[in-house]
Amino acid sequence: MNDNRTYAIIGGTSGIGFALARNLVDRGDRVILGGRSPERLGQALTALGPNASGATVDITDRSSLQRFFAEVPALTGLFTPAASYATGSFADGDLETSEGLFKAKFWGQYWALHAALRHLLPEASVVLMSGAASVRPIGAPAYAACNSALEGLARGLAVELNPIRVNCLSPGTTDSELWRNRPDSVREPAYDYWKKLCIVGRPATSEEQAHAALFLLDNTNVTGSTLFCDGGYTFR
Numbered sequence: 001m002n003d004n005r006t007y008a009i010i011g012g013t014s015g016i017g018f019a020l021a022r023n024l025v026d027r028g029d030r031v032i033l034g035g036r037s038p039e040r041l042g043q044a045l046t047a048l049g050p051n052a053s054g055a056t057v058d059i060t061d062r063s064s065l066q067r068f069f070a071e072v073p074a075l076t077g078l079f080t081p082a083a084s085y086a087t088g089s090f091a092d093g094d095l096e097t098s099e100g101l102f103k104a105k106f107w108g109q110y111w112a113l114h115a116a117l118r119h120l121l122p123e124a125s126v127v128l129m130s131g132a133a134s135v136r137p138i139g140a141p142a143y144a145a146c147n148s149a150l151e152g153l154a155r156g157l158a159v160e161l162n163p164i165r166v167n168c169l170s171p172g173t174t175d176s177e178l179w180r181n182r183p184d185s186v187r188e189p190a191y192d193y194w195k196k197l198c199i200v201g202r203p204a205t206s207e208e209q210a211h212a213a214l215f216l217l218d219n220t221n222v223t224g225s226t227l228f229c230d231g232g233y234t235f236r
């Protein structure tokens, strides 16, 4: 395809972000990956080959984001799945957990796009990452609110940043490293529960989420939308 297209993926060194990077590189595009761990970054770049470059970055650190984007070329797209957070209940959880979640997931993506903005081409496409708990929460109300806020942010940004398009990918449970790195005793019951909650009866794959993100990056008539790649979870 066009070898002048470059996409930045903050959180591109594993899981959904890496799967998207693989799709983009395979079709001839260039990717710039960001993540905190230099080891994971190095492994991802080696796996993707010469059309991939990257740097370490922490999405919760605005100066780190400024450094990351300082030297990037003009961007055709930005995807921001980077997030590390804890969730908890409203009544029993501590307030810092909920605040930290917003800093990690909502403000991190807000700051990343802000730092990237002057590098985005007029025809660029931005895909934010939320999660299907936005419309069907199971506990953790701050997590539901954070994801809803991101979906609202995509709508607001689509208006303000036009002709740059801004959309949101809202996954259900996905068999990415996020879950694979958790103990079997946590992951397996969560997957079993998920199988009953959704319609397709299994977690998504990272590849399925990457396919949805790619659609949002590429489709030139979609902006301000949230795409639920959730196996039918949100309307069940």
Ligand SMILES: NC(=O)c1ccc[n+]([C@@H]2O[C@H](COP(=O)([O-])OP(=O)(O)OC[C@H]3O[C@@H](n4cnc5c(N)ncnc54)[C@H](OP(=O)(O)O)[C@@H]3O)[C@@H](O)[C@H]2O)c1
Pocket (backbone or CB within 6 Å): 010, 011, 012, 013, 014, 015, 016, 017, 034, 035, 036, 037, 038, 040, 041, 057, 058, 059, 060, 081, 082, 083, 084, 105, 129, 130, 131, 132, 170, 171, 172, 173, 174, 175, 176, 177, 178, 179, 206
């Ligand atoms: N998997 C699911 O079931 C699911 C469901 C709904 C929503 N989501 C959303 O999907 C996103 C996670 O994607 P994933 O499932 O593909 O997870 P993943 O495999 O754990 O990938 C997360 C990526 O983000 C990077 N990252 C994490 N924290 C970062 C930070 N503070 N700064 C920069 N990079 C950071 C990680 O690398 P480093 O650790 O090296 O930084 C990694 O590259 C989250 O927003 C999550 O809420 C996931």
